[in-house]
Amino acid sequence: MKLVVVxxxxxxxxxxxxxxxxxxxxxxxxxxxxxxxxxxxxxxxxGKYMTDCINExxxxxxxxxxxxxxxxxxxxxxxxIDASMPLSHWQEKGWIYExxxxxxxxxxxxxxxxxxLAVEDLRQIKRWKSMVRHLGAxxxxxxxxxxxxxxxxxxxxxxxxxxxxxx
Numbered sequence: 001m002k003l004v005v006v007x008x009x010x011x012x013x014x015x016x017x018x019x020x021x022x023x024x025x026x027x028x029x030x031x032x033x034x035x036x037x038x039x040x041x042x043x044x045x046x047g048k049y050m051t052d053c054i055n056e057x058x059x060x061x062x063x064x065x066x067x068x069x070x071x072x073x074x075x076x077x078x079x080x081i082d083a084s085m086p087l088s089h090w091q092e093k094g095w096i097y098e099x100x101x102x103x104x105x106x107x108x109x110x111x112x113x114x115x116x117l118a119v120e121d122l123r124q125i126k127r128w129k130s131m132v133r134h135l136g137a138x139x140x141x142x143x144x145x146x147x148x149x150x151x152x153x154x155x156x157x158x159x160x161x162x163x164x165x166x167x
Contacts, residue, residue: 002114008053010101018114022058026111030125032161036109040065044159045084046072049105057109079147083155095127104128108161131160138167 006014023035034042040050040061047068054062066076074082090096090103097120100106107124134153142149144167154164 004056004110004113004115006053006056008056010053014099016099016110016115019116020114022113027121027125030128032108032128033163034158034161036105036112037061037065039105039158039161040067042066042158043076043078044155045077045105046074046082047076048072049102050109053102057113077155078158079151079155081151081155083152083159097123105159128160131157131162135162135164135167138164142167 002018004016004018006012006016026032036057037060041064043066047066048071050057050062050065051067051069066078068076074080077083087096087103096103097107099117099120100110104124104127107120108128111121111124134157138150138153138157147154147165157164
């Protein structure tokens with residue numbers, strides 16, 4: 001078991017334990033197509049999501065990450081489109097778990113690293129699974145390989161570790 005201490009713009013002296021090895025022993029219903037490094041390398045959240053918490057995660061996740069040092073930059077997203085709601089929207093909906101104030105992707109990064117939280121993991125996996133409906137819309141409405149079709153849905157799916165580049 002490894003202790004992780006977090007000090008960033010949203011959490012100070014917060015800590016959690018890693019009880020699994022990185023990238024393994026996922027819940028059987030949770031089969032993400034991309035890991036956090038791949039997502040960061042492709043371009044998510046306008047490049048701004050993780051810039052103040054790099055020290056929490058493996059250094060190699062950020063070697064080729066598409067990040068913005070200043071403001072959110074939609075042109076840094078893989079599909080060059082904004083597919084995000086502001087954090088305030090997620091907070092108003094009650095979708096933010098208090099220990100992961102940045103939302104689902106923060107939960108996923110920590111889960112991928114080996115943190116396990118029985119109740120919260122099941123809630124987040126259920127949310128992840130609900131995104132599959134967008135895959136169906138892309139398959140139904142797009143010509144295979146046409147990445148310009150339904151770019152907003154594709155970018156949103158990328159934020160949830162789904163890879164639509166081969167659809």
